[in-house]
Amino acid sequence: MEEQLKQLQDEAVMKAAAAQDLKELNDVRVAYLGKKGPVTEVLKGMGRLSAEERPKMGALVNVVREAITKAIETKQVSLESEAIQKQLAEESIDVTLPGRPVKLGGPHPLTRVTEEIEDLFIGMGYTVAEGPEVEQDYYNFEALNLPKGHPARDMQDTFYLTPELLMRTHTSPVQVRTMLKHEGKGPVKIICPGKVYRRDSDDATHSHQFNQIEGLVVGENIRMSDLKGTLDAFAKKMFGPDREIRLRPSFFPFTEPSVEVDVSCMCGGKGCSICKGTGWIEVLGAGMVHPNVLEMAGFDSTVYSGFAFGMGQERIAMLKYGVDDIRHFYTNDLRFLQQFSVHE
Amino acid sequence: MFVSYKWLSQYVDIADQTPEELAEKITRAGIEVEGVEMPAAQMKGIVVGYVKSREQHPNADKLSKCLVDVGEEEPVQIICGAKNVDAGQYVAVARTGAVLPGNFKIKRAKLRGEESNGMICSLSELGIESRLNPKEYAEGIFNFPNDVTPGEDALAALNRDDAILELSLTPNRSDALSMMGVAYEVAAILGRDVKLPEPNPNEAGEPASEAIQIRIDAPEDNPLYIARVVKNVKIGPSPLWMQTLLMNAGVRPHNNVVDITNYVLMEYGQPLHAFDLDRIRTGEIVVRRAEEGEKFVTLDDAERTLSADQLVITNGKEAVALAGVMGGANSEVNDHTVNVLIESAYFDGQIVRNASKAHGLRSEASARFEKGVDPSRVQAACDRAAELMAEYAGGTVLSGRVVAGEYAPEPKKVSITLDRLNTRLGTELQMGGVEDIFSRLKFETETKNDEITVTVPTRRGDITIPEDLTEEVARLYGYDHIPLTLPEGESLPGGLSPYQLGRRVVRRYLEGAGFNQAVTYSLTSEKRAAQFALEVREPVALAMPMSEERAYLRESLLPHLVEAAAYNSARQMGSVALYETGSIYLNEGKNVQPKEEERLAGIITGIWQEHLWQGEKKAADFFTVKGVIEGAAARLGLTDRLSFQKATPEGFHPGRTAAVLFDEQPVGVIGQLHPSLAKEVDLKEAYLFELKLDVLLNAARVDLAYTPIPRFPSISRDIALVVDSTVEAALLETIIKEAGGSLLTNIHVFDVYEGDRMEAGKKSVAFALTYVNPDKTLTDDEVTAVHEKVLAALKEKANAELRA
């Protein structure tokens, strides 16, 4: 009996080790340890043994059973591991093949510039004011100290619809409308982005439609130095902390004094093709709001003063991104637009 | 305005300033110098030569063989092609080794077998534009008058060694339209004196008033008219220095009398006119408004028809000049002129503008009158011209001036307090410093306590209010010296309005969904103005468009988006997804501002999704666009308020287009571009959408509040319905929703089948329905009860059967 058990154990362990797959191994388990298997049979036959022999035999059966179980388990781990290895090998892919594309669009470069400037001034406490693109002559010109027949109207060749209606030539009428809403009470702190129109033939540097952002601050004791400080902060945020600004006297009918504002060139003043060797790039027009403009908009010009500035998004985008032809902004060539899908 | 450095130096000491330094200082003080031209810098080796002999070139009809004295022992032989070359002329010679503009090098050469040691030059070869050359030399070589010596520097003799500053003047600074005006500006910048001419012509003979009488019949238009008479002039060329300075100032020399009037015009900024006194015939000048339809031949030999808003100078019978614009052919100075009448007048800017505009005659004179001349210079300019004519035209200046009218406006006085000046600029200037700036400008000032009162000379008509004084101080003090500060006082919270934020949300959504943003033109052609428009009105037109393509205001963003897609498609970029946000303009009647509405539009064509090596390729279709719109609505929290209804608007595929409704009101359109239109622009299947963005953004006010996640399990039921082919899914959905009540929380189509396995005229639509009770676990029985109701309603309202 003892020998029979030993033999069974050897046989089972051998068969388990030889199993080719999990099914064969399971067959071994059923054959030797199953309800009808020989080990169970041995246990069933224990009734016939004497009381002394019985525990001895029981212990032996357990040893045999454990040995077989262990052999099967060991083999099972090894077979399972092999199976996984095989599966993984089969599932292997070429990771260098292209991924499934996620469609990526992006904003127009003019929108990028507009929103960047908006955010920059919002951070300085400005709100964004908007207004109609078809304007009354009054808001576009007269309320801005440009009465009919004023020679400076020639500076802005205008698309008229009727003698009283026109395509706005700047976003300044939005400033006028905003000031009127304030009914003579400051402070006013706005920027006005939007499309504007001039009677220009389209070429590399001119466009009959373009964009402007103008700013306006009206309050008690607003100073020229505030304008300078504000635009200096703008230039540093927009173009880089080492940039500087320079004011040159100029003329606009709606501001007095009026200045052109240059930003130092990225060449650091050495002179390059962008700044035409001067080290400075003209970027903005600005000035102190003309008292006539304040008065026409309902503000007491002895109490209130203000500054205004304006710039063109096309020009800024051209400088910032190195775009060489203004018409690119309106052609909507995907090879152009898609370059601006990248986060900066 | 072209400013000659040499000419300017007559009035202000600039010897220690290089032209470039001067230009930079002028620019920084307020008048932009656009460029500094130094003609001599591009040339060398050009001397005065004397043509000793000229003979025909033995082998060439059109060439001359000249022996030219160039100041050396032996004359040199030069072959010259100019028709007007001749012995006895003083000419400009580019010697062998010389350089002319454009880096043109002169070499010893053999021309048809004859040696040539240099080149005899025309003025344009020396860099003077031919439109500025005196007429007699415009087609050939230039001849010096006899006061030059062979061998001397020809460029110096021609004032080509000058520097020419090109000033770009803003409309307010017409005071700088004269050498004297520029001199005042430069003197102020450098803190120097100005030296002005003090004309004092030698008078002789009878009083001028015996030669001419003057009457003004339109004193509003012409408050002051001063004349002088110069007798026995000899018409001829003006001195070389005058001719060359005029050319440097951009004025073409003619003869001594005309050149002198132009010289004084440039010097004083006061336009003058020289009449041939004898050709006036009546001995009388009458200034009056032109008659309507009056004919007049100007000195360019063109007959002009005048109107009553123009001013003429007459001899009492007929017009002899169009005031301030151009003289008449009947009275102009010519080679036979002996006696000259010099006119110096103050004409109103508007009356001159009327005439110059009507006849398209913009001249140096009219430009100055239009901007307003300095009334205090009218008399001095007249005297100056008379003095110069006596000297350079050999004339006799008759005694006295003939004056009609009177115009001597008082100089304006403008005051400002030091405090106001400093608070406007953000500076801490002292009164002494401010006074110094005005004294540099040669403005008289008076200071009382804190207030300075400035007497503004009539030459500076642009200064009228205290802010103008602020500007003068700021620009001469220097903007670089103004500190950097930020506005003080109440600080405001900045930010975007909810509408503006919503617009950005929509843009980012579409960009994330794969669209590139386009920006197209608002102006369009008549044909496109109302194409695809949600609301068609008579398009708003420009009064004077520049082209037919840009003559009307658009009523839809779509036409230009279609154009952009076609542009890309024609360049091997057949897969396009573009969107735009922008205004459209709706006519509200003549002289009423059009209604501007902000729209969101887009176009998709070509492949929408592709992953080629795995065999995936999905073309854009109607449902691509619809999904994008539904996503946008979801982003804005408007999902339940949007619906779609089959529609057949013009320009779209009649079977694949829907009106988009918002709260049951039309708010947009989505659909396929009509195939015949697509074909016209070489586009394949393309899908469009346009939505009233303003309506959607104004409605999109989501107050976000958390809804608890259901704690109880949901139960799903799928149903496949057989209905008539014409029944729309939306109808079935509405029926299911109504009948399902509050327990039905979700419903979606998961299958549509129409084909062989269906009865003709029938289709199958399968829905997945989800039931949840937020308060307790649903039992099967409860769901079945509701579900039965749903099926009954479908049967009743849509004749829908459960698919077997």
Ligand SMILES: [Zn+2]
């Ligand atoms: Zn540079």
